[in-house]
Amino acid sequence: MTDRIGFIGLGIMGRPMARNLIKAGHQTTVWNRSRPGIEALIADGAEEAANPAEVARRSDLVITIVGDSPDVEEVALGPNGIIEGAHEGLVYIDMSTISPEVTRRISDRLSEANVAMLDAPVSGGDQGAIQGTLSIMVGGKDAAFERCRPVFEVLGKKVVHCGSSGSGQVVKLCNQVAVSLTNLAVCEALTLCRKAGVDPERMIEAVGAGAGSSWQLLNLAPKMLARDFAPGFKIDHQQKDLRHALATAEAIDLPLTGTSLVHQLFAAVQAEGLGGEGTQALVKAVEKLAALKA
Amino acid sequence: MTDRIGFIGLGIMGRPMARNLIKAGHQTTVWNRSRPGIEALIADGAEEAANPAEVARRSDLVITIVGDSPDVEEVALGPNGIIEGAHEGLVYIDMSTISPEVTRRISDRLSEANVAMLDAPVSGGDQGAIQGTLSIMVGGKDAAFERCRPVFEVLGKKVVHCGSSGSGQVVKLCNQVAVSLTNLAVCEALTLCRKAGVDPERMIEAVGAGAGSSWQLLNLAPKMLARDFAPGFKIDHQQKDLRHALATAEAIDLPLTGTSLVHQLFAAVQAEGLGGEGTQALVKAVEKLAALKA
Numbered sequence: 047m048t049d050r051i052g053f054i055g056l057g058i059m060g061r062p063m064a065r066n067l068i069k070a071g072h073q074t075t076v077w078n079r080s081r082p083g084i085e086a087l088i089a090d091g092a093e094e095a096a097n098p099a100e101v102a103r104r105s106d107l108v109i110t111i112v113g114d115s116p117d118v119e120e121v122a123l124g125p126n127g128i129i130e131g132a133h134e135g136l137v138y139i140d141m142s143t144i145s146p147e148v149t150r151r152i153s154d155r156l157s158e159a160n161v162a163m164l165d166a167p168v169s170g171g172d173q174g175a176i177q178g179t180l181s182i183m184v185g186g187k188d189a190a191f192e193r194c195r196p197v198f199e200v201l202g203k204k205v206v207h208c209g210s211s212g213s214g215q216v217v218k219l220c221n222q223v224a225v226s227l228t229n230l231a232v233c234e235a236l237t238l239c240r241k242a243g244v245d246p247e248r249m250i251e252a253v254g255a256g257a258g259s260s261w262q263l264l265n266l267a268p269k270m271l272a273r274d275f276a277p278g279f280k281i282d283h284q285q286k287d288l289r290h291a292l293a294t295a296e297a298i299d300l301p302l303t304g305t306s307l308v309h310q311l312f313a314a315v316q317a318e319g320l321g322g323e324g325t326q327a328l329v330k331a332v333e334k335l336a337a338l339k340a
Numbered sequence: 341m342t343d344r345i346g347f348i349g350l351g352i353m354g355r356p357m358a359r360n361l362i363k364a365g366h367q368t369t370v371w372n373r374s375r376p377g378i379e380a381l382i383a384d385g386a387e388e389a390a391n392p393a394e395v396a397r398r399s400d401l402v403i404t405i406v407g408d409s410p411d412v413e414e415v416a417l418g419p420n421g422i423i424e425g426a427h428e429g430l431v432y433i434d435m436s437t438i439s440p441e442v443t444r445r446i447s448d449r450l451s452e453a454n455v456a457m458l459d460a461p462v463s464g465g466d467q468g469a470i471q472g473t474l475s476i477m478v479g480g481k482d483a484a485f486e487r488c489r490p491v492f493e494v495l496g497k498k499v500v501h502c503g504s505s506g507s508g509q510v511v512k513l514c515n516q517v518a519v520s521l522t523n524l525a526v527c528e529a530l531t532l533c534r535k536a537g538v539d540p541e542r543m544i545e546a547v548g549a550g551a552g553s554s555w556q557l558l559n560l561a562p563k564m565l566a567r568d569f570a571p572g573f574k575i576d577h578q579q580k581d582l583r584h585a586l587a588t589a590e591a592i593d594l595p596l597t598g599t600s601l602v603h604q605l606f607a608a609v610q611a612e613g614l615g616g617e618g619t620q621a622l623v624k625a626v627e628k629l630a631a632l633k634a
Contacts, residue, residue: 146536169550181550204549208542216538217546220529224552227528230598231521235514238585241592242440244510248502252511255498256463256475257573258518260554279551291532298535300630304524307601336594 048072049197052105054098054121054128055112055142056083059168062176063111063141063201065090070200075104079112098122102131107194108138111168114286115144122152122163132159137190139197141182143167143287146212146219146294153186153211162190165211167218168202169225171278179203183221185213219291226288226308226325228262233329236267241336246271266326277324281312284325288312342366343491346399348392348415348422349406349436350377353462356470357405357435357495359384364494371395373406392416396425396432401488405435405462408580409442416446416457426453431484433491435476437461437581440506440513440588447480447505456484459505461512462496463519465572473497477515479507513585520582520602520619522556527623530561535630540565560620571618575606578619582606 048071053064056078068074068091076092077100078084084094095101098121102108108128110121118140122128128138138161140149146165153163164186174180180202184191191207198205208217235258239249250267253259269275288309295302311331320327342365347358350372362368362385370386371394372378378388389395392415396402402422404415412434416422422432432455434443440459447457458480468474474496478485485501492499502511529552533543544561547553563569582603589596605625614621 169546169552171551181546183546204546206542206546206549208546209538213538213542216533216536217543220533220538220543221547221550221552223532224525224529224547224554224557227525227598228522228552228554231518231525234521234596234598235518238517238589238594238596239510239514241594242510242588244503244507244514248500248507249511249514252463252475252477252498252500252502253515253518255500256515257465257555257559258463258515258522260518260522260556261551262554263518265551294536295532300532300535302528302532302626303601303605303629304521304528304598307597311597332596335597 047196049106050075050104051197052076052095052101052108053092054078054101054108054110056087057111058172059175060111061086062172064092066178066200067197068092075101077101097126098128099126099130102128102136103133106135106137107197108136109141110139111141113142115148118142118144119148119152123155129156129159129161132161134160136161137193138163139166139194140164141166141168143218143290144215145290146215147297149185149215150212162187163211164190164194165214166198167214169218169221170202173278174202182206183208183214183217185209185215186211216294219287219294222284222287223291223302223305225262226284227304228260229266229325229328230308230311231260232263232267233270233332236270236329237332237336269324269326270329275323275327277322279325280322281315281325281327282321285309285312285316285321341490343400344369344398345491346370346389346395346402347386348372348395348402348404350381351405352466353469354405355380356466358386360472360494361491362386366491369395369398391420392422393420393424396422396430397427400429401431401433401491403433403435407436409438412436412438413442413446417449423450423453423455426455428454430455431487432457433460433488434458435460435462437512437584438509439584440509441591443479443509444506456481457505458484458488459508460492461508463512463515464496467572468496476500477502477508477511479503479509480505510588513581513588516578516581517585517596517599519556520578521598522554523560523619523622524602524605525554526557526561527564527626530564530623531626531630563618563620564623569617569621571616573619574616575609575619575621576615579603579606579610579615
């Protein structure tokens with residue numbers, strides 16, 4: 047069965063995701079804040095709506111993947127927002143990474159208008175979006191999740207229903223905590239190896255075979271070595287997510303000393319004007335400390 | 341071809357390693373600081389020598405896996421040490437994790453007595469030792485490495501020649517840096533998830549499928565959840581290795597802020613008298629901070 051899908055947010059992630067839905071046979075209506083995103087998708091077979099409310103009116107499911115909490119709030123609840131196009135059976139899926147608390151507030155508000163909402167942030171980067179191999183972490187009610195599962199399966203290879211509203215966002219923040227501290231693990235191991243005069247390729251080979259192995263080591267360490275700092279995922283975006291993780295932890299009285307440190311080290315890279323580089327540029331902060339002391 | 345192998349240090353790692361060498365057909369002569377280790381190996385078919393010098397005299401290759409730098413120094417260079425049993429063709433392999441600097445000093449001293457030394461610390465824990473699936477990181481000259489390769493292949497599944505003397509130790513320290521910070525990544529992600537009231541099994545499933553995945557996540561997070569703190573690798577031993585990593589970094593003017601933090605957090609667990617627990621008990625330090633603030 048195919049659905050009429052609305053898709054809002056046609057950036058580096060949203061564009062290939064919407065394209066995969068069109069390819070899977072779903073009639074897709076799009077809206078985006080700027081024109082180029084819309085025109086690319088029209089060329090792929092999407093229809094255009096005038097605003098998020100109209101997207102909602104013309105769709106069974108509406109997906110958003112936009113910037114941060116205020117962007118989601120505006121598209122969902124603002125003037126000409128999704129809530130104004132609410133109708134029987136509409137399900138709203140937000141795939142942005144935003145605050146779990148704001149997510150629950152939006153979900154409650156939509157629920158009063160009889161719109162079910164799922165939070166479904168993703169991991170896997172632009173390559174995962176293009177190939178349809180994202181990890182999707184979903185929060186919200188069972189019935190809405192089951193209703194949307196076939197759509198998630200077009201977009202990702204790993205779909206996990208994490209619990210009630212906001213749980214998808216919490217798990218995504220846990221993911222960012224794990225990713226960032228593991229990234230720092232790689233940066234410090236690699237810099238120690240290089241400064242100690244040992245061949246880092248041998249280190250990656252040996253460490254990658256045992257208890258120190260990680261996705262970050264196997265994928266980012268070779269880029270750090272090659273001084274390839276092109277973004278798979280930008281530091282500026284990682285910092286937004288770490289701010290949400292630290293704020294969420296603070297609200298439940300949980301100090302995260304490691305995450306806090308890596309957030310500051312990323313800030314040192316941003317301070318050099320390099321926030322648009324990939325997260326592997328964290329290694330520059332570790333190297334910078336060495337240079338300062340030397 | 342089998343060798344006459346001397347094996348010194350019959351603890352939780354050395355005992356199964358020596359046993360695997362006997363099973364592979366090597367005539368094996370053992371020595372240990374205490375009796376129980378020796379008697380277990382004699383039952384397996386090993387011969388006993390009176391001291392390290394006699395082990396060396398009766399062997400083509402001598403392996404040690406003992407505690408820390410001073411233990412290796414004493415067994416290699418002390419009274420009745422390996423150096424006193426030096427003979428044509430003897431190769432000495434130290435598989436303990438010790439200081440790279442001390443390693444190079446011992447290697448230089450042995451070299452004057454025409455004994456080639458390899459540093460070959462291992463990763464993989466007691467299970468890797470029992471199953472012969474250790475990762476072995478080797479420093480030292482090519483000829484000695486090639487001479488000993490068949491023996492390494494009995495003990496491990498991944499054998500990497502990292503470079504000159506001390507390189508094996510440097511790579512092992514990089515491994516411990518990577519392991520420990522990745523462990524902290526897991527502890528913080530897991531504690532955030534639990535305190536935020538989300539099912540951690542779902543988090544492990546979702547994060548384990550993407551860029552936040554690691555050996556530590558897949559192997560230690562389930563133990564943390566089950567409150568199983570039995571040691572695969574003890575915190576006290578990890579702390580010894582992190583001290584070497586930080587000292588090695590300091591000697592080359594490299595601050596490692598993340599490693600330093602995790603070293604302090606492990607110290608907080610040790611302060612509770614829990615240094616004999618496995619490294620997964622690091623999660624207690626993260627939890628302890630939450631309790632203090634609450």
